Amino acid sequence: MDESTSQDLVLFKVFNEIGIIHQLGSTAFEKTLPDGLKISQFSVLNHFVRLGNESTPLQLANAFQVTKGAMTNTLKRLLDRELITIRPDPKDGRRKRVFITEKGRITRDQCIQQLAPLFLILKKSLSESDFRTVIPFLQKLRKILDAERNPF
Incomplete structure (x- = not known):
């Protein structure tokens, strides 16, 4: 095996381990989430806490590398639970701004405590x-x- 192949194998092993850890961790975490809350929804709440209080649906879709439709579905479920609010963009009425609510922050923190x-x-x-x-x-x-x- 040449050095390049050996390095590629090491890189693959790192990604393989991360993938397995992700699968095991996600499965364990999902079992602790409040009834009906999905990891995708928690991830949006966590995104707001980590990176800021507001975003657009398109920015969120891009950040999570999902379609705008998939993100719209996730946001609707969070909105139904009052974990986010969605308001018109004051600068562009065609766009919307998404904000985490205090209930959303509390829910995110409770999920981590679980x-x-x-x-x-x-x-x-x-x-x-x-x-x-x-x-x-x-x-x-x-x-x-x-x-x-x-x-x-």
């Missing part, structure tokens, strides 16, 4: 230092992929 039992299991085998060590690598990887998302 992960406490899983976190306890992880803490038995992995230290906080173990987690802190991988965060910079994962953030760098995410930023690279985010910057290069359009060519794919």
